[in-house]
Amino acid sequence: MARIHPTAIIEENVTLGKGTSIWDNVHIRHGASLGEECIVGEKSYIAYDVKIGNRVKINAMVYICAGVEIEDGVMISASTTFTNDRFPRATFPDLKSLRPSEPDEHTLPTLVREGSTIGAGCIIGNDLEIGRWAMVGMGSVVTRSVPDFHLVLGSPARSIGTVCKCGKLFHKFESAESGAYACECGLEYKITDRRVSENKLNAEIAEDAEKINELAYA
Ligand SMILES: CC(C)(COP(=O)(O)OP(=O)(O)OC[C@H]1O[C@@H](n2cnc3c(N)ncnc32)[C@H](O)[C@@H]1OP(=O)(O)O)[C@@H](O)C(=O)NCCC(=O)NCCS
Numbered sequence: 001m002a003r004i005h006p007t008a009i010i011e012e013n014v015t016l017g018k019g020t021s022i023w024d025n026v027h028i029r030h031g032a033s034l035g036e037e038c039i040v041g042e043k044s045y046i047a048y049d050v051k052i053g054n055r056v057k058i059n060a061m062v063y064i065c066a067g068v069e070i071e072d073g074v075m076i077s078a079s080t081t082f083t084n085d086r087f088p089r090a091t092f093p094d095l096k097s098l099r100p101s102e103p104d105e106h107t108l109p110t111l112v113r114e115g116s117t118i119g120a121g122c123i124i125g126n127d128l129e130i131g132r133w134a135m136v137g138m139g140s141v142v143t144r145s146v147p148d149f150h151l152v153l154g155s156p157a158r159s160i161g162t163v164c165k166c167g168k169l170f171h172k173f174e175s176a177e178s179g180a181y182a183c184e185c186g187l188e189y190k191i192t193d194r195r196v197s198e199n200k201l202n203a204e205i206a207e208d209a210e211k212i213n214e215l216a217y218a
């Protein structure tokens with residue numbers, strides 16, 4: 001069962017997975033779905049039909065608009081704002097009627113891939129992807145897709161290096177390097193023209209790490 005703070009507003013047809021916690025004054029619009037063991041911090045907003053995977057951490061005051069999809073294990077830090085309309089207007093040209101707020105052909109998607117982290121106070125543009133295990137530095141403005149495992153920062157956000165699944169920076173970009181790199185945690189990666197791929201052995205190392213974790217917490 002999900003834990004829901006009494007001040008949270010959960011609209012109809014919202015799905016909340018087992019072990020998910022919704023803190024105070026969160027608003028989740030109709031049709032949204034969250035997987036298992038997610039945390040949604042206070043005063044965050046999740047729009048209509050937004051899909052969120054398992055074990056996603058959303059801090060306080062995060063704004064997630066329609067058209068956003070978030071995969072498993074993503075962290076979204078406090079005060080991050082997503083956007084879905086590139087040239088927004090409140091009304092039609094005669095100023096006599098409001099444009100509808102429901103998603104329409106101007107609503108552009110954003111996909112946040114598994115394991116990635118978005119730092120505090122970021123603005124995320126639309127029609128783009130944040131890659132698997134990528135990391136966005138605090139206060140960044142993301143205007144283009146972020147490749148898997150890249151660390152981006154600034155306004156506009158630019159890649160400065162690559163981060164491991166454990167969160168550590170394992171390589172800083174100086175040019176369009178290629179090569180083999182290892183993080184101090186043991187995971188290994190190959191970089192080809194700034195594209196990062198995982199060493200096949202990573203799955204085994206991750207499995208070992210899981211076993212070690214199990215032993216440590218037994
Ligand atoms: C991007 C980040 C991972 C880099 O960490 P780091 O490798 O330890 O970086 P350093 O502090 O050594 O800084 C390296 C350089 O990048 C700059 N820098 C660091 N973070 C930056 C950011 N978010 N935006 C712009 N520049 C940044 C530093 O000023 C420094 O520049 P300098 O060499 O000219 O002085 C970290 O700064 C960050 O933003 N983490 C996310 C924090 C967060 O939002 N947490 C949320 C949960 S509490």
Ligand SMILES: [Zn+2]
Nearest residue numbers: 164166183185
């Ligand atoms: Zn590592």
